[in-house]
Amino acid sequence: MPLGSRERRKENTRRALVECALRLFAERGYATVTVEDICAEVDVSPRTFFRYFASKEQVLAEPITTALDVLRAEFVQTPPARSVWTGLRAALLATVEHIEAGPEEFLRAAQIVRNAPETLSSSARALLEWELTMRSELEQRLGAGPDSLQPRLLLGVAMVGFRTALDAWTESDGARPLRELAEAALDTLRPAARAIERQVT
Amino acid sequence: MPLGSRERRKENTRRALVECALRLFAERGYATVTVEDICAEVDVSPRTFFRYFASKEQVLAEPITTALDVLRAEFVQTPPARSVWTGLRAALLATVEHIEAGPEEFLRAAQIVRNAPETLSSSARALLEWELTMRSELEQRLGAGPDSLQPRLLLGVAMVGFRTALDAWTESDGARPLRELAEAALDTLRPAARAIERQVT
Numbered sequence: 001m002p003l004g005s006r007e008r009r010k011e012n013t014r015r016a017l018v019e020c021a022l023r024l025f026a027e028r029g030y031a032t033v034t035v036e037d038i039c040a041e042v043d044v045s046p047r048t049f050f051r052y053f054a055s056k057e058q059v060l061a062e063p064i065t066t067a068l069d070v071l072r073a074e075f076v077q078t079p080p081a082r083s084v085w086t087g088l089r090a091a092l093l094a095t096v097e098h099i100e101a102g103p104e105e106f107l108r109a110a111q112i113v114r115n116a117p118e119t120l121s122s123s124a125r126a127l128l129e130w131e132l133t134m135r136s137e138l139e140q141r142l143g144a145g146p147d148s149l150q151p152r153l154l155l156g157v158a159m160v161g162f163r164t165a166l167d168a169w170t171e172s173d174g175a176r177p178l179r180e181l182a183e184a185a186l187d188t189l190r191p192a193a194r195a196i197e198r199q200v201t
Numbered sequence: 202m203p204l205g206s207r208e209r210r211k212e213n214t215r216r217a218l219v220e221c222a223l224r225l226f227a228e229r230g231y232a233t234v235t236v237e238d239i240c241a242e243v244d245v246s247p248r249t250f251f252r253y254f255a256s257k258e259q260v261l262a263e264p265i266t267t268a269l270d271v272l273r274a275e276f277v278q279t280p281p282a283r284s285v286w287t288g289l290r291a292a293l294l295a296t297v298e299h300i301e302a303g304p305e306e307f308l309r310a311a312q313i314v315r316n317a318p319e320t321l322s323s324s325a326r327a328l329l330e331w332e333l334t335m336r337s338e339l340e341q342r343l344g345a346g347p348d349s350l351q352p353r354l355l356l357g358v359a360m361v362g363f364r365t366a367l368d369a370w371t372e373s374d375g376a377r378p379l380r381e382l383a384e385a386a387l388d389t390l391r392p393a394a395r396a397i398e399r400q401v402t
Binding site: 054055057058060061064065068071072075076080083084085087088089092093095096097099100103106107110111114121122123124126127130133134137138141142147149150152153154155156157158159160161162163164165166167168170171173174176178179181182183184185186188189190191192193194195196197199 | 255256258259261262265266269272273276277281284285286288289290293294296297298300301304307308311312315322323324325327328331334335338339342343348350351353354355356357358359360361362363364365366367368369371372374375377379380382383384385386387389390391392393394395396397398400
């Protein structure tokens, strides 16, 4: 269904705010750009800005937030297929298509975060650094190059197991035994790990 | 090697700050507790506090940060085994043992975050909400209960594929084709997904 003219105007304002904010962040540095600066460029009031976004952090996260919304909407629409993975895969590839239709903002936001780690919370920054050193350790052990996807996938799969066990444990306020949860999660993921290691390039 | 008395004193101060901060966050609410409040309870100066932590957010993240440090140290020490997964699994289970040796702080920090989503950045909060709705959608499709690990593992594995492709794409500043990266990552993870779906309980 096409948007009405009011919705279209709102969507245009929203897009103008995102585009302009990302451009200013890239040009002047995320930390120095204020909401007022963004509003001045787009010629709207801060009140209007805050009708769309709670903070400039939310504008920076907009490309990935939108991608996740697309992913969820696409997945919900997939017919209950033979396997849930088939649905997830279709939804992920549809999201990729959405991103490829206008990749500039996504890339720009990613570059801003990469070049200005202060855009992340201190714990997110610590996690990112941790991942980078773990990844290079895995690359070395697997004999894989820095472009290879396998070290990232293997580390990611291991961390999914760890996080799943920790989440289930903390959600039960410690009642479920953490070690059993971790072993169950890792056992379930073992075929994944083996398949990934077999494909190292 | 046992710690010298100076190191031991430092470690004791650090632990006292974490314990006391987590207790105050739980009792009074994360948002209302200041660094000064924590210092008053432990009887140290803010200058001392800031020698250990950059912010109260860093104190809240301390249990998970420490666990990640343990995980990395354990992994680096594992002998180059037949498979990297064997090393990752051993390191993860050693980390679980470390957490189980003193689980209270870990659980308390997780509870504080769960009960006070304002401790998270707005994008981390959005991601968490997104994950919860996706997880319940997957539970329904898989016919799994809320205690089941499989929906979380399957979603986690799909997101590892998505994130790996996005990271490799943004690191190449868009030069590597996103769709090919996503397909390669998802193909590599397919055996994992199938193994997880087969084990749904």
